[in-house]
Amino acid sequence: MATLDLDAIAAAGLALVDHRGADALTMRAVATELGVSTMSLYHYVENKAALVELLVDKAHREQPLPAPSGEGWREEVRELAGWMRNSIRAHPALLRLRLEYNVYTPSMLTFGERWINLWQQSGLDFDAANRAAAASSMAIIGFAKEEVSLRDFKPPDPELLSWLPNMRHLSTSPPEPGTSFELFIRALIDGIFDVLARGQAIAGDAAPIA
Amino acid sequence: MATLDLDAIAAAGLALVDHRGADALTMRAVATELGVSTMSLYHYVENKAALVELLVDKAHREQPLPAPSGEGWREEVRELAGWMRNSIRAHPALLRLRLEYNVYTPSMLTFGERWINLWQQSGLDFDAANRAAAASSMAIIGFAKEEVSLRDFKPPDPELLSWLPNMRHLSTSPPEPGTSFELFIRALIDGIFDVLARGQAIAGDAAPIA
DNA sequence: ACCTGAACACCGTTCAAGT
DNA sequence: ACCTGAACACCGTTCAAGT
Numbered sequence A, B: 001m002a003t004l005d006l007d008a009i010a011a012a013g014l015a016l017v018d019h020r021g022a023d024a025l026t027m028r029a030v031a032t033e034l035g036v037s038t039m040s041l042y043h044y045v046e047n048k049a050a051l052v053e054l055l056v057d058k059a060h061r062e063q064p065l066p067a068p069s070g071e072g073w074r075e076e077v078r079e080l081a082g083w084m085r086n087s088i089r090a091h092p093a094l095l096r097l098r099l100e101y102n103v104y105t106p107s108m109l110t111f112g113e114r115w116i117n118l119w120q121q122s123g124l125d126f127d128a129a130n131r132a133a134a135a136s137s138m139a140i141i142g143f144a145k146e147e148v149s150l151r152d153f154k155p156p157d158p159e160l161l162s163w164l165p166n167m168r169h170l171s172t173s174p175p176e177p178g179t180s181f182e183l184f185i186r187a188l189i190d191g192i193f194d195v196l197a198r199g200q201a202i203a204g205d206a207a208p209i210a
Numbered sequence C, D: 001a002c003c004t005g006a007a008c009a010c011c012g013t014t015c016a017a018g019t
Helices: A006-022 A027-033 A038-044 A048-061 A073-090 A093-103 A106-120 A125-149 A165-172 A177-209 B004-020 B029-032 B038-043 B048-061 B073-090 B094-101 B105-120 B124-149 B167-174 B176-207
Strands: none
Touching: A006 A027, A006 A048, A006 A093, A027 A038, A027 A048, A048 A073, A048 A093, A073 A106, A073 A125, A073 A177, A093 A125, A093 B094, A106 A125, A106 B167, A125 A177, A125 B124, A125 B167, A125 B176, A165 B105, A165 B124, A177 B124, A177 B176, B004 B029, B004 B048, B004 B094, B029 B038, B029 B048, B048 B073, B048 B094, B073 B105, B073 B124, B073 B176, B094 B124, B105 B124, B124 B176
């Protein structure tokens, strides 16, 4: 029996990333963490990109998709958005590695599938629902990533802020991050639905009337 | 007179990043591009993080903030959002470096200042306008970053997609990226305004009535 | 099949030395 | 003040060799 397996490698790597940051994830560090030589890893993983993919997969398995609540499409979209946000926030240091090694996993696709499904239940027509799903998923993923990026934004010296009264006020009393996401998600869903529903209604009504 | 200056270094670095990607930006590469030894750079730049900051600053100077059009706050918010999107798209490979070296520049702050200013003209009260500005700026920056990230997303094998009809349809006929941003920005601004204006109205009306 | 040490081609950066 | 080559401490990864 082998002393190593993919899950142990993923666990060790993810622990490194979570506790010591993206820079701490080196082949050497993962190997010594597992009490094994660096080159052993290459029997399980083709290269570092594959290692990162392994971590992303494990992170995703730890955060299974929520069961549909049946509370209606709007509420379910909000729940799924919250799940995506939590998935991103669970391993903030993983974001840089994903970008660096261009890692995409099938789990993203199943999320997208369900996301589109929900919008198809909104009453918008087929094409509008697809456009709504595409735009809104990008917005939500981008917003959640931006939240974790801003976490290690160090506020500039007060000197500079003295010329920028609005920013000074915002940086001294920032809105709570949770409420910002609440506002964003509600506004986005309602906004996208309204814009597209209005477009449909106009397109649908104009022809018969004219 | 010196053979080197900050602007030449920034230009050489930015050219490398734009034409050969983030990985191509090494101290050695920038130096040889300028026909100089690697260590010369350290007389102008403390370390690689400072080099990246230099590139970001140059990129930002090339994309000056648009003059206020005076067409009303909604239109001006859209214009400013488009400017931000273009700034991000102008140097897509710079995003990874910014994240990697945690680079924030004062130019971000002047953007934020104006962004808040516009929302203060929306008719929302002071706190609501600030919340709107914070949430919407994160959404827009995140969305634009997501757009460029998705640029080098390679669609998965059709095998996998056969179980995901919605995603298969989306990947065979994706919406045009430009219209996706148009939809997103309009929906976001209207959505945020409506949610907060409704909240204000309710809070303002409920008390007298009860 | 699984694991290993030595080595290679790269990094960013320090240092002592040149003009 | 400005520039330089040599060297150091890291990377990811190849290779030939062990069990």
